[in-house]
Amino acid sequence: MWFKTLLTFVAVQAAAQSNPFRPPGPNDVRSPCPGLNSLANHGEKYTLLGDIKAKNPGFIPHNGRKITVPMVVDAFKEAMNVGADFVTAAGTIALQANPGLFSTSFDLNDVKKHNFPLEHDASLSRQDAFFNRDQSFDNDVWSQTLSHFEGLDTATIQAASDARWARENDSLAINPSVVFGARQLVVSLTETALYLSALGDPVSGAAPVPFIKSFFEQEKLPFDLGWTKPDQETNLATLGAMVSLLQLANPGAVPEGLNLGTGTVRDVFNLIDPVTGKLTTVTCALLGLC
Numbered sequence: 001m002w003f004k005t006l007l008t009f010v011a012v013q014a015a016a017q018s019n020p021f022r023p024p025g026p027n028d029v030r031s032p033c034p035g036l037n038s039l040a041n042h043g044e045k046y047t048l049l050g051d052i053k054a055k056n057p058g059f060i061p062h063n064g065r066k067i068t069v070p071m072v073v074d075a076f077k078e079a080m081n082v083g084a085d086f087v088t089a090a091g092t093i094a095l096q097a098n099p100g101l102f103s104t105s106f107d108l109n110d111v112k113k114h115n116f117p118l119e120h121d122a123s124l125s126r127q128d129a130f131f132n133r134d135q136s137f138d139n140d141v142w143s144q145t146l147s148h149f150e151g152l153d154t155a156t157i158q159a160a161s162d163a164r165w166a167r168e169n170d171s172l173a174i175n176p177s178v179v180f181g182a183r184q185l186v187v188s189l190t191e192t193a194l195y196l197s198a199l200g201d202p203v204s205g206a207a208p209v210p211f212i213k214s215f216f217e218q219e220k221l222p223f224d225l226g227w228t229k230p231d232q233e234t235n236l237a238t239l240g241a242m243v244s245l246l247q248l249a250n251p252g253a254v255p256e257g258l259n260l261g262t263g264t265v266r267d268v269f270n271l272i273d274p275v276t277g278k279l280t281t282v283t284c285a286l287l288g289l290c
């Protein structure tokens with residue numbers, strides 16, 4: 001037992017030292033995703049020759065530019081034990097947000113594009129695009145989310161579900177151009193499942209609240225607070241199961257025709273409409289029609 005604790009301590013120290021946290025500088029770009037931003041904030045200069053990657057596995061370039069799908073698949077697996085099935089799908093969508101034709105990489109600020117097709121209203125820590133297109137961390141919005149964890153050391157499915165649901169209701173009430181249909185609901189539930197899983201446990205969602213605060217507020221992996229990546233992988237199967245639990249804990253109605261679970265999460269991240277089954281194409285996304 002003591003040996004395992006010692007090994008964990010050594011692993012945490014090694015990760016924290018080889019990948020120190022450095023906030024973005026003036027020429028670095030970031031996204032509306034605390035997951036991608038954290039990996040970049042612990043990242044270093046990255047060369048295509050892979051020499052820095054070998055020294056600094058599990059992270060993406062600190063400048064937030066020229067990120068490929070294999071790079072991000074590798075990084076999330078290594079840093080947070082998030083599986084290739086989810087990250088390949090999300091990363092492929094991110095490529096489409098790059099304004100260049102036939103791009104093989106994306107910059108973190110490309111994925112800010114409103115409703116294209118990952119970014120959405122009612123975020124946990126960002127204002128809706130109607131109020132602020134910048135999509136950086138917003139303390140007022142985050143305070144609303146955080147208020148649902150008051151008095152808790154560790155997040156619960158119920159508290160996280162309530163926090164997400166309150167943000168959805170707030171946007172519906174105050175944003176005259178709000179878009180929040182079945183696709184946005186599934187993406188938003190999946191994001192809640194992601195932070196509960198990667199910072200806590202992919203089955204129970206028990207993530208310590210200080211870890212969650214560090215991740216959202218500083219976009220930092222909380223090595224300094226004792227966090228280590230979970231032993232169990234977060235993947236489409238675990239996310240689908242947690243998305244169902246989150247929605248079950250929620251008093252809100254599910255849009256007609258939407259069945260939540262692994263298949264639905266997979267569909268949405270493969271750009272298939274979760275209600276009609278139709279594939280979202282880049283053209284219809286660009287025209288804002290889907």
Ligand code: HEM
Pocket residue numbers: 031032033034035036072076080082087090091094111112118119120121122123124125126191192194195198
């Ligand atoms: C290549 C993989 C990924 C891409 C392209 C991606 C992209 C995005 C984008 C565009 C958003 C903004 C959605 C919005 O408007 O609120 C977002 C939000 C989010 N992402 Fe990621 N993401 C990826 C992987 C991950 C992973 C592995 C985690 C795990 C911890 C994560 C955690 C989150 C969370 C918690 C949010 C919600 C932020 C908020 O509501 O304020 N993401 N992601």
